[in-house]
Amino acid sequence: MASTDRGSANSLSFPGPLIHGWKGSTFLLNTIDALTDTTMLRSTSIHWHGFFQAGSAWADGPAGVTQCPIAPGNSFLYRFKTAGQAGTFWYHSHHMSQYCDGLRGAMVVYDPFDPHRSRYNVDNEGTVITLADWYHAPGPTLDGTVPRPASTLINGKGRYVGGPVTPLSVIAVRRNRKYRFRLVSISCNPAYTFSIDSHTLTIIEVDSINVQPLTVDSIQIFPGQRFSFVLETNQAVANYWVRANPSRGDAGFAGGLNSAILRYAGAPVADPTTSQEPNSNPMLEQNLHPLNNAAAPGPPPLGAADVSLNMVIGFCCWPFYSQRCNVYGAERSCLLQILSGASTSPRPPSFWKCLCPSPKQSHRSLIPWWQPRLALILYTCTAMLSASFEVPEQTRYNYANPVQRDVVSIGGAGDNVTIRFTTDNAGSLDYALPY
Structure with missing residues (x-):
């Protein structure tokens, strides 16, 4: 079974409590809706991001x-099983813009036979780092499209322009140890460039x-x-700035903006005085190669996928509190409609797109994008051709060892990404765009 770091989540805190278990665990997560604030959304649902939900699509959220x-x-x-999955996940409300109002947190599934175990000494609740944007008004009260975040929170704490000098999150470490940090973006909108002064980061x-x-010197997340x-x-024993510069909102680090503190044991309780060094070795996503089962699914040649889908994605001018492109919501869930015998959606194609691939096929999707800096959230897939705004655009497909992940950067305006995935997990599953 699995648990939270405080047994039950019934206190007011942000981010939500860390939920953790072991590879092979079964999660039983009882969500009680006790929401009463009428300025916010009161109905809810929870999505457990990154889990395949094989045989439990009804629990996807x-x-x-x-x-x-x-x-x-x-x-x-x-109720769902981790099956063969392990690693870093997260959970959040999947009802309109509710997760931007605070219902979000990290999840970890530990692997007793982690192939990277010899590389680190410490991996616990204290080595989870969450990055979040924060808005100073509830989502339903915000007009227009995606608003500008008021501040960046690292592990739930941060400062904003014109605000008080509040305490920042402190990440406590001891000298001459190797820590496995789990960096989780629970952001609604911005991407972040993450770094720690005077330290390199080895991604595993x-x-x-x-x-x-x-x-690498920095990670774009x-x-x-x-x-x-x-x-x-x-x-040396000292305090070092932890930096998370947002792609949207107030950038920079003046006065501790977009920052936290890495504090060595024995260092004074004070803000760091370190400087940010030139970012000479940023993470390039095409250099992330899977440790196992590295090849893209299906035969390598271009056009060899069973089905090819081309999608053009963009935002219009829908309210921030709407559920992405499903502006008016659904009277009945897709899964309920299918179980009731429906074969077509009651919504016209201009409102949302439902993809119904056949099982056990390899799919290739080419996704052009006409708005800047966004990511596509999927179940684990392979990105064979991609361009993000810190990555030189690829011109050749990589079938041998492309990055495998469930959130793919589409890149800047006019860029595109090509992904492949196998339809081996039956059910009604969601793919989405962050706000």
Whole structure:
């Protein structure tokens, strides 16, 4: 079975409590809707991001897809197995913009036979780092499209322009140890460029997929993405800035903005005085290669996929609190409609797109994008051709060892990404865009 770090989540805190278990665990997560604030969304549902939900698609969580929202005063028991999965995950509300109002947190599935275990000494609740954007008003009260975040929170704490000098999150370490940090973006909108002054980061896991170790100075992380990196505490005993510069919102680090503190044992309780060094070795996503089963699914040649799908994705001018492109919500979930015998969607294609691939096929999707800097959230797939705004655009497909992950950067305006996945997990499942 699995648990939270405080047994039950019934206190007011942000981010939500860390939920953790072991590879092979069964999660039993009873969600009780006790929401009463009428300025916020009161119905809810929870998505357990990154889990395949093989045989338990009903527990995936997207409101209007696999379930109706949980009504206030009611509860819903999510039960699913980790099966063969391990690594870093997260959970969040999947009802309209509710997760931006705070219902989000990290999940970890530990592997007793982790192939990278010899690379680190410490991996516990204290080595989980969450990055979040924060808005100073509830989602339903915000007009227009995606608003500008007011601040960046690292492990739930942060400062904002014109605000008080509040305490920052402190990540405590001891000298001459190797820490496995699990970096989780629970952001609604911005991507972040993450770094720690005077330290390199050796990436060993990406979205629950073990990768060949890659040492970098910084990590670009989009909403929903997760990275495990090993940090060796081989510097002088002192305080060091932890930086998460957002792609949207107030950038920079003046006065501790977008920052936290890495504090060696024995260092004074004070803000760091370190400087950011030139970013000469940023992470390039095409250099992230899976440790096992590295090849893209299906035969390598271009056009060899069983089905090819071309999608053009963009945002219009829908309200922030709407559920991405499903503006008006669904009266009945997709899964309920299918179980009731429906074969077509009652919504016209202009509102949402439902993909119904056949089982056991290899699919190739070419996804052009006409809005800047976004990511596509899927179940684990391989990105054979991609371009993000820090990655030189690829011009040749990589079938041998492309990055495997469940959140893929589409890139900047005019860029595109090509992904492959195998339809081996029956059910009504959701793919989505961050706000």
